[in-house]
Amino acid sequence: MELAAIFISAMLINNFVFYYFLGICPFLGVSKKIDSAFSMGLAVTFVMTLTAVVSWAINYWILIPYGLDYLQIVSFILVIASLVQLVEMFIRKISPPLYQAMGIYLPLITTNCAIMGLAIIAARKEYGLAETVIFGVGAGLGFTLAIVLMAGIREQLELADVPEALKGPGIALIIAGIMALAFMGFSGMIK
Amino acid sequence: MDVLVPILTMAGLGFLFSTGLVLAYKKLRVYEDPKIEKISAALPQANCGACGYSGCRAFAVALVEGKAEPNSCPVGGEDVANQVAEILGVKAGEVIKKLARLHCRGSHEAAKDRGAYLGISTCLAAHLLGGNKQCSFGCLHFGDCARVCPFDAIYMGEEGLPLVIEEKCTACGKCVDACPRNLFELHPVSQEIIVFCRSLDRGAPSRKACKNACIACGICARACPDAIIMENNLAVITDYRKIDPEKIPAIEKCPTGAIGRMEKDNEG
Numbered sequence: 051m052e053l054a055a056i057f058i059s060a061m062l063i064n065n066f067v068f069y070y071f072l073g074i075c076p077f078l079g080v081s082k083k084i085d086s087a088f089s090m091g092l093a094v095t096f097v098m099t100l101t102a103v104v105s106w107a108i109n110y111w112i113l114i115p116y117g118l119d120y121l122q123i124v125s126f127i128l129v130i131a132s133l134v135q136l137v138e139m140f141i142r143k144i145s146p147p148l149y150q151a152m153g154i155y156l157p158l159i160t161t162n163c164a165i166m167g168l169a170i171i172a173a174r175k176e177y178g179l180a181e182t183v184i185f186g187v188g189a190g191l192g193f194t195l196a197i198v199l200m201a202g203i204r205e206q207l208e209l210a211d212v213p214e215a216l217k218g219p220g221i222a223l224i225i226a227g228i229m230a231l232a233f234m235g236f237s238g239m240i241k
Numbered sequence: 242m243d244v245l246v247p248i249l250t251m252a253g254l255g256f257l258f259s260t261g262l263v264l265a266y267k268k269l270r271v272y273e274d275p276k277i278e279k280i281s282a283a284l285p286q287a288n289c290g291a292c293g294y295s296g297c298r299a300f301a302v303a304l305v306e307g308k309a310e311p312n313s314c315p316v317g318g319e320d321v322a323n324q325v326a327e328i329l330g331v332k333a334g335e336v337i338k339k340l341a342r343l344h345c346r347g348s349h350e351a352a353k354d355r356g357a358y359l360g361i362s363t364c365l366a367a368h369l370l371g372g373n374k375q376c377s378f379g380c381l382h383f384g385d386c387a388r389v390c391p392f393d394a395i396y397m398g399e400e401g402l403p404l405v406i407e408e409k410c411t412a413c414g415k416c417v418d419a420c421p422r423n424l425f426e427l428h429p430v431s432q433e434i435i436v437f438c439r440s441l442d443r444g445a446p447s448r449k450a451c452k453n454a455c456i457a458c459g460i461c462a463r464a465c466p467d468a469i470i471m472e473n474n475l476a477v478i479t480d481y482r483k484i485d486p487e488k489i490p491a492i493e494k495c496p497t498g499a500i501g502r503m504e505k506d507n508e509g
Contacts (some may be wrong), residue, residue: 132258
């Protein structure tokens with residue numbers, strides 16, 4: 051029950067995009083088409099889950115026993131950077147079109163604050179291994195949900211009559227704000 | 242001693258991850274022909290799309306796969322074709338240098354205005370309203386072509402017509418697409434005689450609208466029937482290679498100057 055609560059909380063209530071406002075760069079950058087938004091979401095979910103596990107291991111097996119908590123941020127950056135490299139190589143091998151579609155945003159997952167935020171929040175909440183994994187998956191799926199919803203809206207928006215000054219990022223940010231308000235409706239679902 | 246522990250920890254972590262990446266790289270490496278990189282470097286990187294591919298890199302990939310010819314980059318011309326051919330180890334083929342030419346001589350003075358146009362000052366907008374000139378085929382003078390040219394090879398001359406700087410023009414074809422009246426066309430440099438009119442109106446109305454219009458008198462077609470024909474009240478060059486240099490003076494007798502040589506002093 052505890053795990054389910056963490057999962058729902060990471061995915062909906064404390065959604066990384068709409069609650070913490072982390073990971074806005076790919077959220078706006080790759081949300082023009084549902085296809086690429088979905089694969090971006092999956093890539094982020096994958097990296098988030100792996101990061102959560104590896105950073106948990108480093109945190110509890112290396113950093114805390116030696117009293118090196120202050121190295122958390124540096125070592126998490128190391129973890130994220132290597133994992134993103136790995137994912138990039140993997141995607142390039144498996145699916146070149148996907149690699150092309152993600153373009154610059156794939157290496158940019160490295161600097162995606164949502165992933166860094168995930169590792170730090172998980173460490174701060176002192177989750178165990180299982181909880182950390184669930185937290186990572188939930189956060190990743192939450193990000194996927196957010197970016198796919200956004201892409202769906204933006205695909206429709208292509209046909210809408212948007213005022214000239216608001217076209218592109220302007221209207222996208224307004225929508226992100228409205229969606230964040232809508233997601234506030236989830237708060238209070240779990241005490 | 243306290244300093245050593247974190248240093249060693251970070252070094253160890255770094256080493257661990259880099260080893261992991263090296264191993265993964267060996268497994269997951271994607272082989273990419275090094276020629277693609279080399280050819281990309283040799284191409285002009287204008288990404289103009291004149292070759293028919295979506296950019297210089299896509300063109301380089303097509304070249305390496307043998308789907309494209311080295312001489313299909315009009316921007317780079319002969320130099321680039323030779324370099325590319327050298328990298329690929331094939332013959333370059335002949336590159337015919339082309340230039341964008343304007344098919345209109347309706348300057349401010351020659352072409353009469355239809356009325357005062359106060360709308361958006363682009364050719365596209367003016368064209369939608371039928372244009373500001375009496376001639377509904379000629380240049381609108383708002384310079385869409387000059388704005389779209391990625392190489393700054395077109396500027397608006399004092400007479401109102403866009404002028405092409407031959408040295409800068411790479412025949413990328415952007416102006417051809419931009420002109421709402423299709424007045425630009427790419428012609429080989431060696432083509433001396435060009436029809437400077439696109440008016441399909443009959444002789445009298447074209448003459449009334451523009452002093453330099455083709456009035457379809459047929460003098461040029463009679464002078465050189467092999468290469469020039471009259472079509473829809475307009476002289477059309479069917480094959481410029483068949484124009485006999487000796488016949489050029491006869492062609493240049495055109496009463497309105499709608500066909501003739503490119504004036505050299507007109508450019509740059």
